[in-house]
Amino acid sequence: MTATVSAPPGPLPPLPELPPDILSRLATAMPVWAVSSEHAGVRLSMVRSLLSRKPLDRGLAHAVAGSLFWAWQEDPLDPQVTSALLELDAAMPFLPAPARALAAALLPRLAVPADPDLWEAVAACDDADMVRVYLDKATADPAHGLFRLRKALGALIDAGDMGRLLRVLAGSPIRDFPPLLERLCAEAAFFCESPDKALRRLSRLERELWGHLADALSAALLAREGDTGAALGFLAPLGRAMPWHVNLTLVRHDLACGPRPAAPPSPGDIHPGEAAVLLYTWNKAGFLRDTLENLARTRLGPAPVIVLDNGSTDDTPQVLAQAAMQFAPGQFSTVTLPVNVGAPAARNWLLSLPAVRCARYAAFVDDDARPPRDWLTLLLDAARANPQAGAVGCAVADIPAPHRLQSADYHLLPPETGQSLLAEVPERIFVMDTCAGKLDFGMYRYRRPALSVSGCCHLIANAAVRAAGPFDIRFTPTQFDDLERDMRSWLAGFPAVYEGRCVVHHVQTSSLARAKTTAQSAHVAGNKLKLEGALAHADIGRLCSENYAVLWKDLQDKNEALREVCR
Numbered sequence: 001m002t003a004t005v006s007a008p009p010g011p012l013p014p015l016p017e018l019p020p021d022i023l024s025r026l027a028t029a030m031p032v033w034a035v036s037s038e039h040a041g042v043r044l045s046m047v048r049s050l051l052s053r054k055p056l057d058r059g060l061a062h063a064v065a066g067s068l069f070w071a072w073q074e075d076p077l078d079p080q081v082t083s084a085l086l087e088l089d090a091a092m093p094f095l096p097a098p099a100r101a102l103a104a105a106l107l108p109r110l111a112v113p114a115d116p117d118l119w120e121a122v123a124a125c126d127d128a129d130m131v132r133v134y135l136d137k138a139t140a141d142p143a144h145g146l147f148r149l150r151k152a153l154g155a156l157i158d159a160g161d162m163g164r165l166l167r168v169l170a171g172s173p174i175r176d177f178p179p180l181l182e183r184l185c186a187e188a189a190f191f192c193e194s195p196d197k198a199l200r201r202l203s204r205l206e207r208e209l210w211g212h213l214a215d216a217l218s219a220a221l222l223a224r225e226g227d228t229g230a231a232l233g234f235l236a237p238l239g240r241a242m243p244w245h246v247n248l249t250l251v252r253h254d255l256a257c258g259p260r261p262a263a264p265p266s267p268g269d270i271h272p273g274e275a276a277v278l279l280y281t282w283n284k285a286g287f288l289r290d291t292l293e294n295l296a297r298t299r300l301g302p303a304p305v306i307v308l309d310n311g312s313t314d315d316t317p318q319v320l321a322q323a324a325m326q327f328a329p330g331q332f333s334t335v336t337l338p339v340n341v342g343a344p345a346a347r348n349w350l351l352s353l354p355a356v357r358c359a360r361y362a363a364f365v366d367d368d369a370r371p372p373r374d375w376l377t378l379l380l381d382a383a384r385a386n387p388q389a390g391a392v393g394c395a396v397a398d399i400p401a402p403h404r405l406q407s408a409d410y411h412l413l414p415p416e417t418g419q420s421l422l423a424e425v426p427e428r429i430f431v432m433d434t435c436a437g438k439l440d441f442g443m444y445r446y447r448r449p450a451l452s453v454s455g456c457c458h459l460i461a462n463a464a465v466r467a468a469g470p471f472d473i474r475f476t477p478t479q480f481d482d483l484e485r486d487m488r489s490w491l492a493g494f495p496a497v498y499e500g501r502c503v504v505h506h507v508q509t510s511s512l513a514r515a516k517t518t519a520q521s522a523h524v525a526g527n528k529l530k531l532e533g534a535l536a537h538a539d540i541g542r543l544c545s546e547n548y549a550v551l552w553k554d555l556q557d558k559n560e561a562l563r564e565v566c567r
Helices: 022-029 040-052 058-074 079-091 097-110 118-125 128-140 145-159 162-171 178-192 195-203 207-224 228-241 246-257 285-296 316-326 343-351 375-385 462-468 481-491 518-534 537-566
Strands: 275-281 305-310 332-337 361-365 391-398 405-407 409-412 431-433 447-450 457-461 496-506
Touching: 022 058, 022 537, 040 058, 040 079, 058 079, 058 097, 058 207, 079 097, 097 145, 097 178, 097 207, 118 128, 118 145, 128 145, 128 162, 145 162, 145 178, 162 178, 178 195, 178 207, 195 207, 207 228, 207 246, 228 246, 246 537, 275 285, 275 343, 275 375, 285 305, 285 316, 305 316, 305 343, 316 332, 332 343, 343 361, 343 481, 361 375, 361 462, 375 391, 375 457, 375 496, 391 481, 409 447, 409 496, 409 537, 447 537, 457 462, 457 496, 462 481, 481 496, 481 518, 481 537
Parallel strands: 275 305, 275 361, 305 332, 391 496
Antiparallel strands: 361 457, 391 405, 391 457, 409 431, 447 496
16 A cells, blocks of 8 residues: 555535434334445335335434435436435435536436346347447447446446546546546546555545545545554544444444454464365366365365265366365365255255264355455354354355455345235245345445355354254255255344455355246245245244344444444
8 A cells, every 4th residue: 555545535515414313213213224224225215215204204314315315426327316316405405516416417317228228138148349339339328328337337347447447438428527437437446446546536536426435435445455544534434424324334343343353364263173164066167176276275274174076977076086185184075975965955964974063163165156365264253253153154246246246144124025026925035135236345344143144155053053953955956045044043042143354256146146047937936935934924023023123233232332432
């Protein structure tokens, strides 16, 4: 880090008067608020719900207005957010004049074209020439170029070519809005340029327009570089401006107050008998080879590594034979099944092995995952701090799109807010993935309780398996088996814990996201119906109410801890 880092330049834009009990007011008015302030759809739905209540609760106006302004700073090309922001400002003026003028000028240029899914169709073709034409021509369209650009911006950032990204921006109608051009260039720099260059770009953004986002991204860069003190210098005024922002409070707390793992982590941080590392695989020899090579470079200490070959017919046996040489003598072993028994049964088979049963935790890693060097230490640190945790999971990022998150912590939505997969069968279990597909602005680097965590890379406590049972083989070959086990574990007194400091990169998304054919979609729908029938109605209600109660207590405790630190 070569840039000189100082405190944020100048004040943040004002918002309506902030009541001191804003979190208590929100907990009463909208319990789901505690889940996340970063999920775009849920955030906008919550704001609209609060605005629809008559008369408007003026005590919540700060959170409502602030959420919309923050959402707009994060995604100024979102027509729904821009429209809602201007509507609220017209009824209750709060925007700085430059923000009001820019949003008003942008809104007519954000109209949805007749073919709104053109980018998705182009990207799915995997044709470089078609992508080039889209980026050069479609994003330059005076009428719909801004809409087209918003659709493709994430892919441009994922490609990491700053020069190309700047050329596309300059050729689009963004050039008609210089402050917005600077804003998008700063976002691109956050992901694609060195920290010092990105910090300089962020420091030049107009404060009345982008002050909140500039400070948040500057803090994320500094935290990523290990400069916790400087990061907190940017986050402190942001926290005072947005105390209702759930993710911001959690990130600030963990930077200011812990958790504090052993630094630097070493293999000695993993004790004998504490964990067994487990993988199961079926006909993914290439992915498995890369995963095992990566895993061998991570800090595993004395933990045994066991791979179950789930009836593979490709080169998996050869990959496993070669992999044994990459680990310490006697550390690596395999189990070979003659047929594919599916994910739940494969996991249960591994859990039944003597070397696993005598360990405190089973650490499952997908065969196409790439854990960071200290993944096991980080997850075990969270487990030790939460001895009743039934599972400990991590943030999961995409490998093909490395700046996008696949998942973080999972929580329940109120049953009345969800939409059933089959109209004929009312459903009660709706789980919100707080970040799927979102660019990683650093707002998920926290530790907190969760209803469920991703099965891509997680610890399972053997005590929780003994109390609540193993994975349910009715969900074979896969889909919802992790979630159902985590819910059962919660009910047995072993809730999950999310550790966002650990970010695991993963090739494939969930089977729900990959379902393309009628048969695949039918399988997902079938397993969702099995999930609905696996839990009693009273248990689902208990899970929902306890989920929110735990989240609010965690949030309010951490907010109070921050107040103590800042006194």
